[in-house]
Amino acid sequence: MALDKILSIAGRPGLYKLLTQTRSGFVGESLLDGKRVSVGMRNNVSVLSEIAIYTLEEEVPLREVFQKIVEKEGGKKTSISHKAAKIELEEYFFEILPNYDEDRVYASDIKKIVQWYNLLLENKITDFSDPKDEEVAVTSDEEE
Incomplete structure (x- = not known):
């Protein structure tokens, strides 16, 4: 499962796997305890594939x-x-x-990143590749 199906919901701990969309929002399953939650459109939700970290040059x-x-830890927990x-x-x-960028990336952000990484690892979600890279590879294979 790629990061485009993993969500962070403001005000709720941990991460959620997107199960299905509904007319008024979506249903997610907690990666912490497996409980399902219904989330409305008014909730502040972030898809992990859309999150970026500030650096001095770019995001x-x-x-x-x-x-x-993964490279630093050898595929193990932090x-x-x-x-x-x-x-x-x-x-x-x-x-x-x-x-x-130390001015825009706070300790609380680093805590979340470390916690999310370990949670993803526990749930055997380790595909951190770019889906666009995979599309390019498939397209170039088809052209040959």
Whole structure:
């Protein structure tokens, strides 16, 4: 499952897998406890594939940050807890993304990224590739 089916819902802990859309919103399943929730259009919802992290030069998609964590940790859980001290989180994130914008990326954002990464790993969601890259590969194979 790719990140375009994983949601973050403001005011609710953890992440949710998009199950189906309804007329008034959608139904999601919590990756924490498996409970289903109905979410209306008024809720603030973010799709993980649409989230980006500020750097000094540009915005880096969250999937690329997750991929860098996979490379650093060897596909295992992070060596740091999301409950670690602010300075420890910032040092860890600096190893992952050395040019992140410290003025616009807060410790709370880093906590979420670490927590989300570990939650995705627990649920065996490790496909952090770009769907556009896959489309390009399929298209180039068809042209040959």
